[in-house]
Amino acid sequence: AMAGGLEPHLEALQRELGGHDPAVLSVLLALLVVVVTLLIWRFVQGRRSSRKAVLLLGLCDAGKTLLFARLLTGKYRDTQTSITDSSAVYRVSNDKSTSVTLIDLPGHESLRLQFLERFKAAARAIVFVVDSVAFQREVKDVAEFLYQVLIDSTVLQNAPALVVACNKQDVTMAKSAKLIQQQLEKELNTLRVTRSAAPTSLDGSGTGGPAQLGKKGKDFDFSQLPMKVEFVECSARGSKGEEGDADFEDLKKWLAKIA
Amino acid sequence: ERGGNNSFTHEALTLKYKLDNQFELVFVVGFQKILTLTYVDKLIDDVHKEFRDKYRNEFQQKGTLGLLNGTFDFKDDFMRLLRDAEESSKVRAPTVMKTFEQSLKSQKTVKCMIETRGEKPKEKVKNKKNKSSKKEGTEAVAASSKASAGDKQPSAAGEREELTKDEILQKNREEFFKRHMKAGEKSRSPKPEAQKEKGKKPRVWDLGNSNPKVLDYSNSATNGSAEACPVEEFDPDTALGDRNREPGRLYDLEYESDDEAEEEKVVQNPSKPSAKKGGLGGMFGMLKGLVGSKSLTREDMDPVLEKMKDHLIAKNVAAEIAVQLCESVAKKLEGKVMGTFTTVTSTVKQALQEALVQILQPQRRVDVLRDVMDAQRHRRPYVVTFCGVNGVGKSTNLAKISFWLIENGFSVLIAACDTFRAGAVEQLRTHTRRLNALHPPENHGGRTMVQLYEKGYGKDAAGIAMEAISYARNQGFDVVLVDTAGRMQDNAPLMTALAKLIAVNAPDLVLFVGEALVGNEAVDQLVKFNKALADHSMAQTPRLIDGIVLTKFDTIDDKVGAAISMTYITSKPIVFVGTGQTYCDLRSLNAKAVVAALMKA
Numbered sequence: 084a085m086a087g088g089l090e091p092h093l094e095a096l097q098r099e100l101g102g103h104d105p106a107v108l109s110v111l112l113a114l115l116v117v118v119v120t121l122l123i124w125r126f127v128q129g130r131r132s133s134r135k136a137v138l139l140l141g142l143c144d145a146g147k148t149l150l151f152a153r154l155l156t157g158k159y160r161d162t163q164t165s166i167t168d169s170s171a172v173y174r175v176s177n178d179k180s181t182s183v184t185l186i187d188l189p190g191h192e193s194l195r196l197q198f199l200e201r202f203k204a205a206a207r208a209i210v211f212v213v214d215s216v217a218f219q220r221e222v223k224d225v226a227e228f229l230y231q232v233l234i235d236s237t238v239l240q241n242a243p244a245l246v247v248a249c250n251k252q253d254v255t256m257a258k259s260a261k262l263i264q265q266q267l268e269k270e271l272n273t274l275r276v277t278r279s280a281a282p283t284s285l286d287g288s289g290t291g292g293p294a295q296l297g298k299k300g301k302d303f304d305f306s307q308l309p310m311k312v313e314f315v316e317c318s319a320r321g322s323k324g325e326e327g328d329a330d331f332e333d334l335k336k337w338l339a340k341i342a
Numbered sequence: 343e344r345g346g347n348n349s350f351t352h353e354a355l356t357l358k359y360k361l362d363n364q365f366e367l368v369f370v371v372g373f374q375k376i377l378t379l380t381y382v383d384k385l386i387d388d389v390h391k392e393f394r395d396k397y398r399n400e401f402q403q404k405g406t407l408g409l410l411n412g413t414f415d416f417k418d419d420f421m422r423l424l425r426d427a428e429e430s431s432k433v434r435a436p437t438v439m440k441t442f443e444q445s446l447k448s449q450k451t452v453k454c455m456i457e458t459r460g461e462k463p464k465e466k467v468k469n470k471k472n473k474s475s476k477k478e479g480t481e482a483v484a485a486s487s488k489a490s491a492g493d494k495q496p497s498a499a500g501e502r503e504e505l506t507k508d509e510i511l512q513k514n515r516e517e518f519f520k521r522h523m524k525a526g527e528k529s530r531s532p533k534p535e536a537q538k539e540k541g542k543k544p545r546v547w548d549l550g551n552s553n554p555k556v557l558d559y560s561n562s563a564t565n566g567s568a569e570a571c572p573v574e575e576f577d578p579d580t581a582l583g584d585r586n587r588e589p590g591r592l593y594d595l596e597y598e599s600d601d602e603a604e605e606e607k608v609v610q611n612p613s614k615p616s617a618k619k620g621g622l623g624g625m626f627g628m629l630k631g632l633v634g635s636k637s638l639t640r641e642d643m644d645p646v647l648e649k650m651k652d653h654l655i656a657k658n659v660a661a662e663i664a665v666q667l668c669e670s671v672a673k674k675l676e677g678k679v680m681g682t683f684t685t686v687t688s689t690v691k692q693a694l695q696e697a698l699v700q701i702l703q704p705q706r707r708v709d710v711l712r713d714v715m716d717a718q719r720h721r722r723p724y725v726v727t728f729c730g731v732n733g734v735g736k737s738t739n740l741a742k743i744s745f746w747l748i749e750n751g752f753s754v755l756i757a758a759c760d761t762f763r764a765g766a767v768e769q770l771r772t773h774t775r776r777l778n779a780l781h782p783p784e785n786h787g788g789r790t791m792v793q794l795y796e797k798g799y800g801k802d803a804a805g806i807a808m809e810a811i812s813y814a815r816n817q818g819f820d821v822v823l824v825d826t827a828g829r830m831q832d833n834a835p836l837m838t839a840l841a842k843l844i845a846v847n848a849p850d851l852v853l854f855v856g857e858a859l860v861g862n863e864a865v866d867q868l869v870k871f872n873k874a875l876a877d878h879s880m881a882q883t884p885r886l887i888d889g890i891v892l893t894k895f896d897t898i899d900d901k902v903g904a905a906i907s908m909t910y911i912t913s914k915p916i917v918f919v920g921t922g923q924t925y926c927d928l929r930s931l932n933a934k935a936v937v938a939a940l941m942k943a
Binding site: 193194196273282 | 366368696699700703704705706707709711712715746749750918919928929930
């Protein structure tokens, strides 16, 4: 019945087209081809670039840019405070042909949210770099930034895999990943109460997000989040100093897993 | 967002920087502040050009990996450029002084430089020469002058600068002779002049007489007699004007919106022909933009930036801040390569939007509840001080904030340190009563959530604040809200008093309350408040304004520029926004919404 319905339509179309000038027809056909190609190209690009990025986030001086350089080149570089993002393609391991785009974002307070806005949609995974040595001092700021990342609606929706890389483990005073996890959980527990109690936004668009982090009744736990969260230890500088390699086997394994 | 200024001073060093927006490079030169090096700008430009040309390939082709892997061995080039710059500024051939022969002075003779009394002083040799030659031309006198006149004429006619000594000698000799001949006449003429000048004569006016009677034009009959006034035609209609007005009522100013519309039309007309002229150029520019790889120049951006600046000022952003913002955006975009399908307007708008969002998003978010919890743990009260000019809404917003704190379970002590304004203490007492009625002690485990600490009027505010804080510590209050009197930023004694209050009591949070209606005044207020606080503080790091409360936000529709002005000046966040007079009208700032309202046409 469907074919029967189509045929008279096709015939009508053919008659219509036959009536017109062939030049006009060819022009129309060319336009159609161009439009279709554009659509396909857009679609393919969208597919390809959607969520292939691994973001390196963290406070200032956490070691993101050095980690970025070490992962890509293996060499040590003197770094400055980043003021803009850097991105490059990272081959996960030598035999596999999978690669991800590593994006190093600035950690400065005035820039971090802006760049997060720009790149959060393309994030397949997030590496949150924490300075393990200065953690005791900075725990509130670290928790605040982590809270802002986690509460973001796009991040909650996409649920990219999150790893908290406790950097600077080469220093003796560095805190362990377990301790950092416990402290962050405690701090985030308090934060989600205070943040959601803040006065509502000007246009009334929600308090701290559509939902609170984690479950309401219980204490906050990273397992309550929709995404997978892991804690690894690493050292971008490496225990052998600047000549030697960086110490981040766990991080590399995690990257290989999510790629 | 402060990119407009390209130098930065910190302690003893000055840094000058240059941005290359095409390849995203930053060149920074640091030197000691006391040295005024004139070649710094040139050096930076040269370094920029050389570096860019040398490593252009690496930037364009290899991207980030190229940057990471590449070695940029620029040290030798830099030393060379530095040496060149230093030399160019140092060496300039010392100007060779003119020898005595070359100067004009040697051309004059001794005679012409002597001034003899009784004669008019000789001013310039040139003029003298012309005058004397003219004199000679008109007076065909003096036997000796005839022959010399022939010599003189060509020299005079050509108006030559250089005179030879002989010619001057001759000329002066002739004048000498002339003077001798005319000596008699000349000596006589000065004398009557001298006589004339001896006594000062009274000035004689044309119409004036010495007779006052003649000058009296008044009619002797009119003064003093009422009937002599001719009866005028008194028309009450024209005198009163509008017949329909109610007696005694004061009408408002009539708002004329038509004039503004006319002004806009007038302004648009001259801009239209320029738009048409720019149309063709714009078309080519657009095509070039479509193809891609068109880099932005200052000329492209200027018209757009001008429009954006006027737009911002129309939205109540302070004028100087709008200018600085546009400058910084221009610096950030200069030389940048636009992507495909983007116009100059859209790029500039995008950059301006990002800059505005960045301004509004604070460096450090002030989370009052978190800090109060911390203070609670340490068993001390969290002290917040409110300061600002008169009539901005300090007491009203203090009440709103105390309501919010009570809702979150913290007990509040309100310190009435406004001992000047009539009714200030009573106002706070009324608020306290209302808040206690809304949150009675039974709901909160038997403790009063709000209490007022006041000592009446006329006392020292700093003293009351100190007593209030110690009272709160003893009684276990969580937060102390200190209300101060409103004061103008120019009033030096009051500013000193405020600075003393803050320095002595060391509050945890100093909030500046500003109304959203303020325009360019915001800049002045904040700068002077901060300055007063910094000047009168004894500590190494003075306590400055920590946050801003923006009040009366419901009275502005979308002219939200005051938010930008205030955060730009202080770099501190807007902690609260007041949107009304009831206790629930307290909001937090939504940067994106505010920027959207600002950019909206």
